[in-house]
Amino acid sequence: MKKVLVTGASGFVGGHVVQALARNGIQPRCLVRQTSRLDYIKDWSPELVFGDITSPASLETAVEGVDGIVHCAGVIRALSLEEFMRVNADGCSNLYRACLAKNPAVRRIVHISSLTALGPSVAGGPTKEGQDRHPVSNYGNSKLAGHRIAEAHMDRLPIVILIPPAVYGPFDRTFLGLFACVNKGFALAIGREERWASLIFAKDLARAVLACLDSEKAVGNEYLVEDGQPHTWREVAAAVGQSMHKSPVRIPIPPILAKAASTIIGCAARWTGKPAFFDRNRLNDFLQPSWTCSSAKICRELDFTPQYTLKRGIEETYLWYKDQNWL
Numbered sequence: 078m079k080k081v082l083v084t085g086a087s088g089f090v091g092g093h094v095v096q097a098l099a100r101n102g103i104q105p106r107c108l109v110r111q112t113s114r115l116d117y118i119k120d121w122s123p124e125l126v127f128g129d130i131t132s133p134a135s136l137e138t139a140v141e142g143v144d145g146i147v148h149c150a151g152v153i154r155a156l157s158l159e160e161f162m163r164v165n166a167d168g169c170s171n172l173y174r175a176c177l178a179k180n181p182a183v184r185r186i187v188h189i190s191s192l193t194a195l196g197p198s199v200a201g202g203p204t205k206e207g208q209d210r211h212p213v214s215n216y217g218n219s220k221l222a223g224h225r226i227a228e229a230h231m232d233r234l235p236i237v238i239l240i241p242p243a244v245y246g247p248f249d250r251t252f253l254g255l256f257a258c259v260n261k262g263f264a265l266a267i268g269r270e271e272r273w274a275s276l277i278f279a280k281d282l283a284r285a286v287l288a289c290l291d292s293e294k295a296v297g298n299e300y301l302v303e304d305g306q307p308h309t310w311r312e313v314a315a316a317v318g319q320s321m322h323k324s325p326v327r328i329p330i331p332p333i334l335a336k337a338a339s340t341i342i343g344c345a346a347r348w349t350g351k352p353a354f355f356d357r358n359r360l361n362d363f364l365q366p367s368w369t370c371s372s373a374k375i376c377r378e379l380d381f382t383p384q385y386t387l388k389r390g391i392e393e394t395y396l397w398y399k400d401q402n403w404l
């Protein structure tokens with residue numbers, strides 16, 4: 078592949094995809110908005126195309142003449158289900174329609190879904206591809222709607238769906254809160270029970286994207302991608318502590334208090350018009366005992382092996398945060 082369009086290129090995941098493409102000699106074309114910050118991609122000589130995923134006409138020029146597309150644009154916080162749907166679902170229809178109209182011969186499209194679209198793991202172990210889907214938040218429901226739109230276009234476009242669990246690494250601000258707390262000597266947890274999660278380091282996710290762009294076998298398939306073993310949040314906080322030579326004290330917050338806090342945060346978000354990552358609806362995701370999944374299929378079929386253990390990924394993330402003076 079010579080040229081690949083990345084939507085959401087100015088974001089956390091998109092930024093890593095742009096860097097991985099450029100490092101592998103593939104020219105990234107970046108769909109960005111006039112307001113997008115280009116800090117993470119500007120050094121990689123990207124071709125910029127201005128457009129908005131919610132504006133179909135703006136996508137036609139973007140998709141023309143590229144060999145592949147990586148669809149990362151999405152919102153991870155919004156004030157309502159409608160707002161989530163407009164970008165995470167309708168945005169996918171707009172992009173794939175533009176592609177059918179202007180570049181039906183595109184060689185590969187990688188659609189970035191989310192484990193929240195499939196829902197928390199049910200008893201019996203980590204989630205696998207093809208299991209029943211049962212999202213528990215507005216975000217998860219909008220990602221499932223987008224996932225289904227990608228599936229509905231698989232008969233006409235060479236789409237691969239990649240399903241990451243929580244992603245962490247340089248550029249990310251979601252995990253920064255955990256690092257900041259640990260830096261002050263504590264780690265918050267909701268309730269006393271142990272909660273489990275699969276994670277993927279952003280550079281490994283970007284490598285999985287390259288594997289999907291590269292493999293003919295991937296077309297029409299969906300792949301979960303994680304770092305090889307499930308983690309408890311206690312273990313994640315300990316790894317963060319280890320990276321900064323600190324031993325955080327775990328502070329369990331009673332779920333009722335978390336509900337009250339999330340309600341207040343949600344009200345403040347509506348009042349200011351600025352969506353929050355953690356509100357009453359999103360709390361449903363945080364309250365689940367387990368968000369684990371298995372990347373056995375992508376490892377087997379696309380010969381993918383994650384290179385980052387939790388310890389290595391957390392250390393690299395910490396050094397990056399420190400270097401940026403974020404901590």
Ligand SMILES: NC(=O)c1ccc[n+]([C@@H]2O[C@H](COP(=O)([O-])OP(=O)(O)OC[C@H]3O[C@@H](n4cnc5c(N)ncnc54)[C@H](OP(=O)(O)O)[C@@H]3O)[C@@H](O)[C@H]2O)c1
Pocket residue numbers: 084085086087088089090091109110112113114128129130131148149150151152153164189190191192220241242243244245
């Ligand atoms: N982060 C995770 O843990 C995680 C886990 C699983 C799946 N995902 C998925 O990965 C994708 C990227 O997430 P992220 O964490 O990188 O989020 P992010 O840092 O907030 O980046 C989102 C990107 O989407 C762009 N975008 C948002 N609305 C847009 C619109 N209307 N038109 C064009 N571009 C728009 C943003 O552009 P601006 O810079 O202009 O705002 C930004 O580049 C999302 O689809 C998300 O659901 C993320």
